[in-house]
Amino acid sequence: MPMPEHYFELQMLLDQYARMIDEDRLEEWVELFTPDGRYEIISRENLAQGFALPLMLCENRNQIADRVMSLREANVYHIHTDRHILSQLHVQSTADGWRVGANYALFQTNQVGVSTLYSVGRYEDLIREVDGRLLFVSKRVIVDTAAVPSLLATPI
Amino acid sequence: MSPHDYQWPKADCTRIPYGMYRDPDVYTLEQEKIFQGPVWNYLALEAEIPNVGDFRTIEVGDIPVIVNRARDGKVHAFVNRCAHRGATVQRLIHGNAKSHVCCYHHWGYNLEGNLVGVPFARGVEGKGGLPEDFDKKEHCLRKMRVETLNGVIFGTFAQALEPLEEFLDTTFVNQLKRLFNRPIKILGYQRQRIHGNWKLYTDNLRDPNHGGLLHMFQITFGIARLNQTGGAMVDKKARHNMSWAAQDMGKNNSDAEYSTPRENNNLTLKDGSLLQYRKEFPDAYNLTIASIFPNCIFQQIGNTLAVRQIRTKSVGEFEIFWTFYGYTDDDTSMDQHRLRLSNLVGPGGLVSMEDGEAIEIVHRAIAADEDKHAFVEFGGRGPVGDQDNLVTEAPMRGFWMHYCELMGITPGADAHANA
Ligand code: FES
Ligand SMILES: [Fe+2]
Numbered sequence: 420m421p422m423p424e425h426y427f428e429l430q431m432l433l434d435q436y437a438r439m440i441d442e443d444r445l446e447e448w449v450e451l452f453t454p455d456g457r458y459e460i461i462s463r464e465n466l467a468q469g470f471a472l473p474l475m476l477c478e479n480r481n482q483i484a485d486r487v488m489s490l491r492e493a494n495v496y497h498i499h500t501d502r503h504i505l506s507q508l509h510v511q512s513t514a515d516g517w518r519v520g521a522n523y524a525l526f527q528t529n530q531v532g533v534s535t536l537y538s539v540g541r542y543e544d545l546i547r548e549v550d551g552r553l554l555f556v557s558k559r560v561i562v563d564t565a566a567v568p569s570l571l572a573t574p575i
Numbered sequence: 576m577s578p579h580d581y582q583w584p585k586a587d588c589t590r591i592p593y594g595m596y597r598d599p600d601v602y603t604l605e606q607e608k609i610f611q612g613p614v615w616n617y618l619a620l621e622a623e624i625p626n627v628g629d630f631r632t633i634e635v636g637d638i639p640v641i642v643n644r645a646r647d648g649k650v651h652a653f654v655n656r657c658a659h660r661g662a663t664v665q666r667l668i669h670g671n672a673k674s675h676v677c678c679y680h681h682w683g684y685n686l687e688g689n690l691v692g693v694p695f696a697r698g699v700e701g702k703g704g705l706p707e708d709f710d711k712k713e714h715c716l717r718k719m720r721v722e723t724l725n726g727v728i729f730g731t732f733a734q735a736l737e738p739l740e741e742f743l744d745t746t747f748v749n750q751l752k753r754l755f756n757r758p759i760k761i762l763g764y765q766r767q768r769i770h771g772n773w774k775l776y777t778d779n780l781r782d783p784n785h786g787g788l789l790h791m792f793q794i795t796f797g798i799a800r801l802n803q804t805g806g807a808m809v810d811k812k813a814r815h816n817m818s819w820a821a822q823d824m825g826k827n828n829s830d831a832e833y834s835t836p837r838e839n840n841n842l843t844l845k846d847g848s849l850l851q852y853r854k855e856f857p858d859a860y861n862l863t864i865a866s867i868f869p870n871c872i873f874q875q876i877g878n879t880l881a882v883r884q885i886r887t888k889s890v891g892e893f894e895i896f897w898t899f900y901g902y903t904d905d906d907t908s909m910d911q912h913r914l915r916l917s918n919l920v921g922p923g924g925l926v927s928m929e930d931g932e933a934i935e936i937v938h939r940a941i942a943a944d945e946d947k948h949a950f951v952e953f954g955g956r957g958p959v960g961d962q963d964n965l966v967t968e969a970p971m972r973g974f975w976m977h978y979c980e981l982m983g984i985t986p987g988a989d990a991h992a993n994a
Contacts, residue, residue, distance in 0.1 A: 460923070462763075462764070462765070462766075464764060464766075465763040465764060468669070468763070470761065470762060470763030470764070471762065471763060471910075471914055472762045472763025472764065472765065472899050472914065472917060473914065473917065473918075474765060474921065474922065474923050475918060475923045476914060476915060476917070476918055477918075478846075478848075478915065479846065481844075481845035481846040482845075482846045482848075482849070484845055485844045485845050485846055485849070486925075488842065488844070488845075489792055489795070489796070489925050492791075492795050492842055493791040493792040493794075493795040493796065493925075494791070494792065494925065494928060494929065495789060495791070495928075495929040495932055495933075496928055496929065496931075496932050497931075497932055497935070565764075565765075565766050566766040566767070566768045566894060567765070567766060567767050567768065567922035567923070568768050568770075569767075569768070569769060569770060569922075569931050569932070569935060570767065570769075570922050570923065570928045570929075570930075570931035570932060571921075571922045571923030571928065572923070572928055
């Protein structure tokens, strides 16, 4: 049974997750995953039809770090800032760790201050305590917004 | 302004007026002359609708279309717009149906698009209903002519048009037979909404020159090999284009699997599994991007296989609808490999995301100058043929010359001479 303090700590981790993306601290964001941590973005449209095709798939933390390095060094994408809004935290205690769900809305704003709703959906996470620190063992972002506006560069 | 009033200073389309990308009147005419013109549009894959009654709703240009398998076992396609007062008939994007019934007044259509049911056609107790001379046969859903090649479904609205294989021409027929050489399985879909004109994308696809400049992932992490050769092939009218790259024949071609070595002293990925390519075709091509005029692309980028369908939304927006597939005889390891490599392509693709940005920054910047021109001379001027290198954008001009022909535009002529 999760206790109020567990909600608090898990909420803190999710807040950190969102803040690091919003503040473009992606290298620190990578460190929120365990070494074998998996990060996946998949559309609800595909899941509903039983298809495994993701929009982004990193099978371990090295691949997550590679994504970030590629964004920094190689990729060209729309210049924007992110703003996450999270809600509806749902926590379950399992033998594997904490199963945590949350809804998200992600707005993007361009350089001249025009904001748009970029993506809305749900997180389904497995979170475990490692050396006294809560980390993502896996994070699945299920996007309702299957029609990706413009392109998908920075994580959701 | 009228699509025919733009200045085309060069007959070989080395100058393209920006208005062709921005003008709503051009867009309207394209729907008629291009997408409903003498072309075979890609519709769907047979593997998506294996059983009688299976359907998918798609778009040809911005025209809604139902593609389904009828009782005769054949694929039929027709416009998804009710013959009564224009409602969307089939509202789901996929499913299985015995017939398609419009929810508005329940006109029912069979799987061949014929009107089979009209409630209250004779009214109630002799009152109301339709006039005596109403004939269901005159109120079918508008049908497309359909042809398939190795399970790839194409359709056309044109009355007279060469058969599919003639339209595709040898290079592209062979390419489809190569990619669809055995039964496939669908892995899933991706959608990307780009805020730009759809022809900025068809240009992008016929411009292999941008590959090593805009998409820096390959260079930064060494996917582009120095021993790779590449070029572009076109059909007899140069309207279709296949950009290709091939592995050096002398090296590695007997390996079932290998990693691409880093050839620039730049950066190394921490996990190179993304760069693995498992040779799966008898030839040396490890990258083929076949763009068929007007609405589709068949891609093989390493082991990612996908079809992209261009769905126009307005003069300034289109969707790329990606259908990823593998082969039914892929084992679990190959399934996983294809899913992993899907990171390279699509809206979030490490080697492709830039295209979305490139299209949008062009579309934005040309807004004020519809009478100015894009400059298209990489790869030279004059007629367009096969290209033996990648530093070219000539296939773009092949697209435009055919586009102009269908639109009734004569490039190089005085604007007033255009019909
Ligand atoms: S609009 Fe379809 S039945 Fe009336
Ligand atoms: Fe590109």
